[in-house]
């Protein structure tokens with residue numbers, strides 16, 4: 001996830017919870033404005049020397065220019081990656097408005113055009129796709145399925161919302177099921193998995209899917225993957241993880257401004273692990289200096305300690 005499941009997070013997570021997750025998809029590398037510059041800036045995130053842990057990472061590309069896609073995929077191949085993931089699910093308006101991410105979903109010809117050009121030239125690398133049901137209409141996926149079925153794809157991950165829905169409303173499980181049944185590729189479910197029960201419900205309802213991908217759920221509850229392995233982890237381990245992540249942010253980022261911004265990005269989702277009310281958690285977002293941000297978080301963490309004792 002952009003700005004969140006980057007290498008800093010992945011390393012910290014693996015350090016705290018070895019072997020808890022099977023693999024990770026990188027935040028997207030964007031071919032913004034038809035240039036590669038943006039992707040080259042971000043490529044640091046997937047440099048092999050920074051990804052030496054045991055969680056396999058699949059780099060993800062956002063964009064629709066076949067030549068640029070191939071250049072970047074080729075570079076990733078040289079770096080040792082054997083799979084790239086094409087993001088056709090990003091709902092951000094500035095992305096979708098340019099027919100990238102989920103904005104390409106109403107245009108089957110654009111999807112076919114990219115696949116037709118790149119698939120034969122991927123030089124042994126495999127391609128997977130991460131998508132939504134559509135951009136404006138949830139049935140757009142049904143015009144895309146015959147196209148996706150024409151190409152060899154490693155997997156198709158579906159987040160069953162439209163781009164326009166962003167993250168609101170319910171996941172459309174009925175349409176997900178119909179789409180999954182029509183795809184000849186391994187299908188991965190993604191969306192709103194927060195608990196072991198959510199995870200089991202999806203498997204129960206769709207026993208033939210290949211896998212389930214968890215996004216925000218791991219930030220809301222970093223212990224969720226352990227629970228899915230049948231463990232009963234000490235709740236304090238998620239607070240320990242948060243503290244380790246904060247330390248890593250302080251060490252890795254160069255300025256206080258960057259540190260505050262990054263801490264707040266994580267806090268927006270990770271405050272859930274503290275169990276405090278949203279209004280109490282919001283106090284952290286109202287701070288501006290690094291000291292104030294850290295001490296607002298510390299106050300919350302200390303209050304948990306006091307409540308527990």
Ligand SMILES: Cc1cc2nc3c(=O)[nH]c(=O)nc-3n(C[C@H](O)[C@H](O)[C@H](O)COP(=O)(O)O)c2cc1C
Nearest residue numbers: 001002027028130159190191192193214215216217
């Ligand atoms: C802040 C944020 C950044 C995201 N960045 C990406 C991204 O770079 N690539 C991607 O495929 N999905 C990205 N997503 C979407 C998630 O991967 C996932 O599809 C979506 O949140 C639904 O799944 P979830 O309910 O398990 O989070 C992002 C989501 C959020 C909230």
